[in-house]
Amino acid sequence: MKCAKTETLISKLIDHELPQNEAAVVQSHIDSCPNCRLFLSELTALKGLSKTAADYKANPCLWTRIAQGIASITPVSILAGASKLVKIWVAMASVLVTTTGAILYEMHDTEREQPTSAESIESEIFNIPPTPENLEKITLNMLVYTNGYMKHQPEITKGAL
């Protein structure tokens, strides 16, 4: 076995990547060759020295940083790996949910802000018995009625003026 060939095999030998029979042949050459013996000791030393490069102390706050990074992932970036069809479905669902929400809100809002009609005030005025005790209440209701009527009949108010 030639030394040049053995050198490449020595690299595999120290990595335990040689089949047993080949390793035995290489070992027997090494035993009889001082140059290859030196080469083996050099590569073994080198392998040990390379390990000293990995002396980084892992940051104890790394998880906090990663968790923050995960929290900041937007839904769009989550879909980055999804197929086109999934993206279309998600987009359509988002539009549907937004539109339904807007309609429901609008309906609820209309119900909540329904103004008191002049007719309902009118019915309240005529249902109060005309006694001296109720005089103040009737006067107040009359004022509210007039105001409500004018509010709901702006064209008449304008005409009267």
Added chain:
Amino acid sequence: MDVEMENELNQLIQHCKEGDLASFEKVVQLFSARVSNVIYSMINNSGDVDDIAQEVFIKIYKNIATFREESKFSTWIHRITVNTVWDYLRKSKNRKTIPIENVEPPFVSDEHGKEDLGKLMRRYIEMLPVEYRTVLVLKDIEDCSYKEIAEITKCRMGTVESRLFRARQALKELLKETTWWRDYL
């Protein structure tokens, strides 16, 4: 890794696939030291290690559902780490393309402690072309098999073998320039 640990890891992976953040935290705890050291050995810049490690783990979190368990989980993590480091080196233009025969050894002090030895080795490793650097780190630091390195770097086993041999030869030549190398043997 023994069978019990492997089973535990497989369970963690399944939980991570279901979006369990607590399980992912355990995965980070298990692999953060290894990932950080691969990064550090390849870039030799402690200031950027955490940023790259964070990027690696976020990629893992985002893509864990696509991990098909055809290879070892550590191999998959190494592939993501190596790809992220390559991207970083490409962007920062740190990627060395100097032919090995033109590499000048750095000044080496005769007296250096163990800490300095790590620094010195990173400095030497950094001088290697990135392809050589990668296989050397994966083999000598991470103790990956040639087959795993071939999977991680997406090249043939013969290529891994020859790159590793050349990387070691180049490092040996650099170390020969030091005054302590002969005594170290």
